[in-house]
Amino acid sequence: NNGSGYAKGIEFFLRDKKTIRGLDYWISYSYLDTERDFLNYPSTLRPTFAARHTASLVVKKFFTSINTGFNFTYSFASGRPYYNFQPDATGKLVVADRGVTPNFNNLGFSANWLTKIDKAFAVVVASVTNVLNQKQVLGYNYTFDGKNKVAIEPPAQQFFFLGVFLSWGVDRRQDAINNNL
Numbered sequence: 001n002n003g004s005g006y007a008k009g010i011e012f013f014l015r016d017k018k019t020i021r022g023l024d025y026w027i028s029y030s031y032l033d034t035e036r037d038f039l040n041y042p043s044t045l046r047p048t049f050a051a052r053h054t055a056s057l058v059v060k061k062f063f064t065s066i067n068t069g070f071n072f073t074y075s076f077a078s079g080r081p082y083y084n085f086q087p088d089a090t091g092k093l094v095v096a097d098r099g100v101t102p103n104f105n106n107l108g109f110s111a112n113w114l115t116k117i118d119k120a121f122a123v124v125v126a127s128v129t130n131v132l133n134q135k136q137v138l139g140y141n142y143t144f145d146g147k148n149k150v151a152i153e154p155p156a157q158q159f160f161f162l163g164v165f166l167s168w169g170v171d172r173r174q175d176a177i178n179n180n181l
Contacts, residue, residue, distance in 0.1 A: 004044070005038065009033055014026060023061050026058050029055045031053055032054075034047065040085060042093040050081075051080050053077070054075075055075075059071070059073075068114070073109075074105075075105070075108075076104065076105055076106075081098065083097070096146050101137045106136070108130070111125070125163050126162050129158060
């Protein structure tokens with residue numbers, strides 16, 4: 001293992017549960033400046049997994065009158081680099097194609113209803129990711145000769161979940177309201 005490189009950056013996190021009664025929100029941001037000489041990289045480059053900017057905003061509100069919480073999450077990541085390494089006339093690997101993927105944007109929504117089913121405390125959860133159904137490109141695969149590239153996308157652009165969580169014994173309603181939803 002004789003790779004080398006550097007990484008530097010900054011992170012910011014703010015969470016507030018007090019300014020607006022009953023509203024819990026947080027904001028996070030990260031900046032990353034990194035380059036590495038590793039794997040089959042012919043020189044020091046920014047890794048394909050390293051987005052320079054990432055940010056998220058989470059907003060949660062619980063309505064006690066209906067025992068229901070609503071949650072929104074927005075995630076952003078600036079485009080990640082991609083490379084196509086091909087041998088030159090001498091057989092040395094060079095970067096034949098390079099670029100940056102489109103920015104990643106994802107808006108998620110979930111609703112959580114607290115209830116009882118028989119003697120069990122229950123949380124009914126419904127959620128969806130990528131509410132706006134935006135196309136997400138995570139990178140590119142190249143043909144062997146490097147002349148064609150195909151976008152790497154998630155198996156599904158959206159994910160839907162509907163579930164029921166049951167707990168017997170201890171009433172965990174306050175834990176669910178304050179911490180886990």
